[in-house]
Amino acid sequence: MQPIQKWFKNSTKVTEKATHNYRSSFEYELAIRKEMLKDFFETAYELDVNNDQGVYKIMGQNPDDPESCYIGNVVIEYDEDTWLATWYISGFMHYAYGMQVSPNILVFNFSYLDTDENPHTGLVAYTFLSKDVVRGEWIEEGYAEKGLEELRKLKDDEEDFNDMHDANFGFSLN
Numbered sequence: 001m002q003p004i005q006k007w008f009k010n011s012t013k014v015t016e017k018a019t020h021n022y023r024s025s026f027e028y029e030l031a032i033r034k035e036m037l038k039d040f041f042e043t044a045y046e047l048d049v050n051n052d053q054g055v056y057k058i059m060g061q062n063p064d065d066p067e068s069c070y071i072g073n074v075v076i077e078y079d080e081d082t083w084l085a086t087w088y089i090s091g092f093m094h095y096a097y098g099m100q101v102s103p104n105i106l107v108f109n110f111s112y113l114d115t116d117e118n119p120h121t122g123l124v125a126y127t128f129l130s131k132d133v134v135r136g137e138w139i140e141e142g143y144a145e146k147g148l149e150e151l152r153k154l155k156d157d158e159e160d161f162n163d164m165h166d167a168n169f170g171f172s173l174n
Contacts, residue, residue, distance in 0.1 A: 003127070004040050007135050008033055011150045014059045017069040025071055029057055033152055036132065043130075046103040049078045051131045056151040058089070060136075063145035074151065076106070076126075083108065085124075096124070104128045110138075126151065 011033050015026040055075050062068040072089035085108050087094040098108035104127060111121045122140030126149075129135060136149035 002042065003129050003135060004037065004042060004133060007129065007133055007150050008037055010061075010135075010148055011059050014061050014069045014071075014148075014150070017061070017067055022069075022071075026059065026069070029059060029071060029152070033150075036152065040130065040133065044103075045128050045130050047100055047106065047128055048131075052128060053077050055154045056134060057154055058087070058149050058151055060089075060149035061147055063138075063140065063143040063147040073154070074149075085110070101125075124149065 011030055015023070015030045018026040053076055055073055058070070058072045058074055060070050060072075062070070070089055072087060074085055074087045077084045077086075083098040083100065083106050085096040085098060087096075087110070092112060094110050094112040096108035096110035098106050101107050106126045106128070108124045108126070109121065110124060111119060113119055120140060120142075122138055124136055124138035126134045126136045132153040134151035134153075136151060138147045138149065140147070
């Protein structure tokens with residue numbers, strides 16, 4: 001299966017897990033992604049500091065609950081030879097620093113505090129399929145399975161920090 005098809009398939013699976021209260025936000029995002037597929041042309045993409053910084057819409061699933069799903073944003077920036085990421089999910093912020101490990105892959109070491117103020121850490125690898133489409137997989141201490149995140153770069157005029165969770169309290173905030 002081509003990576004772009006896997007990106008859309010995973011986005012669809014995440015949307016199907018959303019409950020009635022949250023489904024409209026997931027379906028809205030999925031519709032945008034479906035439109036993107038019409039114009040997607042697969043090439044060997046290489047990261048570019050000027051093009052790949054920005055705000056990305058996330059649709060993801062936690063490794064500890066196969067019925068979980070979340071939607072939020074991640075801001076990816078480049079500062080003094082270091083890639084930085086800040087996630088906004090379920091009213092929480094997660095921070096990371098990272099590095100480019102291949103022409104189209106960024107790896108971040110993330111950390112956050114859960115609702116009990118306990119620290120958690122993990123790694124996320126983002127594969128850039130284009131300047132607008134990114135596939136992600138992540139692992140976190142204490143979980144044997146991987147989580148997934150499928151990203152879409154937001155246009156400047158559509159920046160929103162509408163972040164929510166469903167089924168599980170988003171991004172393994174246990």
